[in-house]
Amino acid sequence: MCGIVGAVGINNPRDYALKGLKMLEYRGYDSAGVGFLDQGIKIYKDVGSPEHLGDILPTEIKTDTIIGHTRWATHGMPSKENSHPHISAQRKIALVHNGVIENAHDIKVFLKEKGYSFYSKTDTELVVNLLEYYYFEYKDMIQALIKVRSILDGSYALVIVSEDHPGTLFMLKKGSPLLIGKGNGFNLVASDASPMINFTNEFVDLDDYDFGYINKDEIRIFDKDSKEVNKPIIHKDVELISHDLKGYPHYMLKEIEEIDEVVKRLVSNYYQDNKYIFDDNLIKDLKESDHIMFLGCGTSYHASLVGGRLFENINNISTSKYIASEWAFHPTFPGQKPFVILISQSGETADLIHCMNVIKEKKIRSLLITNTPGCTLSKGVTYTLQLYAGVEISVASTKAYAAQVALLALLAGAINKDPKIVEDLKGTVKVIENIQKTLKEPIAQIAEEIKDNEHVFFLGRSFDYFLSLEASLKLKEISYIHSEAYPGGELKHGPIALIKEGLPVIVFITDPITASSMRSNIEEVKSRGAKVYVISTKDLAIPKDTLIVENYPYYLSSVAISSIAFYLAYYVSLKKGYNVDKPHNLAKSVTVE
Numbered sequence: 332m333c334g335i336v337g338a339v340g341i342n343n344p345r346d347y348a349l350k351g352l353k354m355l356e357y358r359g360y361d362s363a364g365v366g367f368l369d370q371g372i373k374i375y376k377d378v379g380s381p382e383h384l385g386d387i388l389p390t391e392i393k394t395d396t397i398i399g400h401t402r403w404a405t406h407g408m409p410s411k412e413n414s415h416p417h418i419s420a421q422r423k424i425a426l427v428h429n430g431v432i433e434n435a436h437d438i439k440v441f442l443k444e445k446g447y448s449f450y451s452k453t454d455t456e457l458v459v460n461l462l463e464y465y466y467f468e469y470k471d472m473i474q475a476l477i478k479v480r481s482i483l484d485g486s487y488a489l490v491i492v493s494e495d496h497p498g499t500l501f502m503l504k505k506g507s508p509l510l511i512g513k514g515n516g517f518n519l520v521a522s523d524a525s526p527m528i529n530f531t532n533e534f535v536d537l538d539d540y541d542f543g544y545i546n547k548d549e550i551r552i553f554d555k556d557s558k559e560v561n562k563p564i565i566h567k568d569v570e571l572i573s574h575d576l577k578g579y580p581h582y583m584l585k586e587i588e589e590i591d592e593v594v595k596r597l598v599s600n601y602y603q604d605n606k607y608i609f610d611d612n613l614i615k616d617l618k619e620s621d622h623i624m625f626l627g628c629g630t631s632y633h634a635s636l637v638g639g640r641l642f643e644n645i646n647n648i649s650t651s652k653y654i655a656s657e658w659a660f661h662p663t664f665p666g667q668k669p670f671v672i673l674i675s676q677s678g679e680t681a682d683l684i685h686c687m688n689v690i691k692e693k694k695i696r697s698l699l700i701t702n703t704p705g706c707t708l709s710k711g712v713t714y715t716l717q718l719y720a721g722v723e724i725s726v727a728s729t730k731a732y733a734a735q736v737a738l739l740a741l742l743a744g745a746i747n748k749d750p751k752i753v754e755d756l757k758g759t760v761k762v763i764e765n766i767q768k769t770l771k772e773p774i775a776q777i778a779e780e781i782k783d784n785e786h787v788f789f790l791g792r793s794f795d796y797f798l799s800l801e802a803s804l805k806l807k808e809i810s811y812i813h814s815e816a817y818p819g820g821e822l823k824h825g826p827i828a829l830i831k832e833g834l835p836v837i838v839f840i841t842d843p844i845t846a847s848s849m850r851s852n853i854e855e856v857k858s859r860g861a862k863v864y865v866i867s868t869k870d871l872a873i874p875k876d877t878l879i880v881e882n883y884p885y886y887l888s889s890v891a892i893s894s895i896a897f898y899l900a901y902y903v904s905l906k907k908g909y910n911v912d913k914p915h916n917l918a919k920s921v922t923v924e
C-alpha cells in the first residue's frame with residue numbers, strides 16, 4: 332500500500348505531485364506529504380487525503396526536485412509525524428517509502444547505538460537515517476544505497492532526495508512497484524503509470540533490487556549485482572489507465588457500468604475467428620495437470636471459487652481454492668502434477684507474492700490473472716493473462732471481479748475447445764445492460780429499506796452462493812453493515828439461530844437445479860420473521876420476487892448479475908452518506924501481509 336510520486340525538471344512540480352498523489356489514493360489515503368529541495372529540504376505533510384495537502388503547500392514551489400506520498404498506515408498510526416516524506420537527523424536526505432521493513436527493530440538498535448533518536452513510529456524513518464549514516468561514511472550516495480540494500484529485509488520502493496544532489500532523485504526497490512516515466516527534459520517516477528500518463532507514455536519498470544537515479548536528462552539504473560543496465564522502454568495505453576470519471580459521481584458507479592464493455596472486450600481479445608486465443612503451452616499445461624489450485628484474497632478469492640467450480644464442472648479437473656494468506660504459511664500441493672492459478676486484480680498483493688515465492692521455489696507451473704500489466708506478480712509466474720478491464724479506482728472491486736470470472740470461463744472453454752461458453756458469455760451482456768437500464772431504481776429502493784439494519788444475510792447455492800459471498804463482502808466494505816453469506820442448505824446448521832423479525836435476507840435464485848431447495852430455505856427464514864428479497868431469473872421466478880432478470884446460464888451468475896450486488900452496496904453506502912470509493916481502513920492495493 333502507499334503511493335509514491337517523484338519528479339525532476341518538470342514545469343509545475345506542485346501540480347504534478349498533488350494530482351499524481353490523488354491518482355494513487357487507491358493505495359492508501361490516511362495521510363499525505365510532499366518534500367522538495369529549495370535551499371535545503373522542505374517537507375509539508377499532514378493526516379488526511381492528498382486533497383488536504385493542497386491547503387498546506389505553498390501556492391508556488393521553487394524547485395525542480397520533488398517527492399510525494401499517500402499513506403496507508405502500517406508502522407505507526409496515521410499522524411503528521413508518521414506521514415511521509417521522512418527526513419534524516421542531519422536533514423541531508425528525505426525519502427518516501429512503500430512497503431514494510433521486516434528487520435526494523437535491528438536497524439533501530441543499530442542506529443540508537445550510533446546516537447540516533449526518532450520523531451516517528453515508522454520503519455521509514457529508520458531507513459532514511461540508515462541511508463544518511465552510510466552516506467556520511469562513504470561520501471557517495473550510490474555506495475550508501477548498495478550498503479542499505481544489503482541490510483534491508485522486507486519490501487521497499489524508495490524515492491529519495493538529497494540536499495547534496497539537487498536535480499536528482501535516487502531510488503531503490505524490492506517487492507513494491509516503482510515505475511520511471513521518461514520525459515523530454517524531465518523524468519518522473521511513481522508507483523504506477525497513472526500520475527505520469529499525461530506527461531509521457533514511455534516507462535521503465537524497475538526490478539527487485541534495482542537502484543539508481545534520475546535527473547532531468549538521464550535515467551541510470553543498476554541491477555542486483557550493482558551493474559548498470561539498459562532497461563527496456565515500455566509503452567502504456569492511456570485509455571486503460573485513465574482516471575476520468577466521465578461524468579459519474581463516483582468511480583464505483585462508473586466501474587459497475589463498465590462491466591458489459593469489459594465482458595465484450597475480454598471475449599473479443601480471447602476469442603477470434605472462431606478460435607480461443609490462449610498460449611498453447613498454457614492450455615497444454617492445464618490439460619496435463621491433475622490438480623489445479625486457485626489462490627486469491629478478498630474479491631479475487633471469490634472469483635477463484637467460481638473458477639474452481641467451472642473447471643470441475645466443465646473440464647472435469649480436480650481443483651482446490653485457497654485464501655492466499657492461509658495457504659502461504661502452510662502450503663500443500665495436492666496431486667502429482669499440480670498447476671496453480673493466482674488471481675489478483677492489482678498483481679501486487681503481498682499474501683500472493685508470498686505464495687508465488689513458494690510456488691517458484693517448488694518449480695510448479697503457474698498462471699496469474701491480473702488487471703495490471705507488468706505487475707510484481709507477473710514477474711514470478713509462468714504465464715500471465717490480462718483482464719483488460721481498465722484501471723479500477725474504487726477500492727471496492729467490481730468490474731475486475733466480473734472480468735476475472737469471465738476470463739476463467741473463457742479458459743475453461745478453451746481447455747475443452749467449447750465455443751458455447753463464448754456464446755453464453757456474450758449472452759450475459761444483454762442481461763447486464765438490462766440491469767443497468769431497468770433495475771437501478773428498484774435496487775436503490777432495497778438499499779433504502781435495508782440501510783439502517785445492523786445485520787444482513789445473503790443466501791444462494793452453488794454459483795449463487797459464490798456470488799452471495801461477494802455481495803456480502805461488498806456491502807461490508809463500503810456500508811459498514813455486518814453481513815454474512817451462507818449456502819442455502821447450510822443455514823439450518825447454525826446461522827438460522829440469528830434470524831429474527833425484520834432481518835433482511837437477500838436470496839439469489841438463478842440455478843434451476845437448486846431453485847426449489849432455495850424456495851424451501853426462503854420459507855424457513857420467512858417463518859422466523861426475516862424480510863426476504865429474492866433475485867431470480869425469469870424462468871425460475873414467482874410473481875412476488877423482488878427483482879427478476881433475463882435468463883442466462885446459471886454458471887455465469889457472477890458475470891451476469893454481480894452488478895445487482897454492486898449497485899446494492901453502492902446505494903446503501905451512498906444513502907448512509909459514506910465515501911463510496913474510499914471506505915475507511917481499506918486500501919485497494921494490499922502490499923503488506
Ligand code: G6P
Pocket residue numbers: 628629630631674675676677678679680683726727728917918919920921
Ligand atoms: C484488498 C481490496 C479487495 C481485493 C483484495 C485482493 O483487500 O480491498 O477489494 O479484493 O485486496 O486484491 P487483489 O488486487 O489481489 O485482487
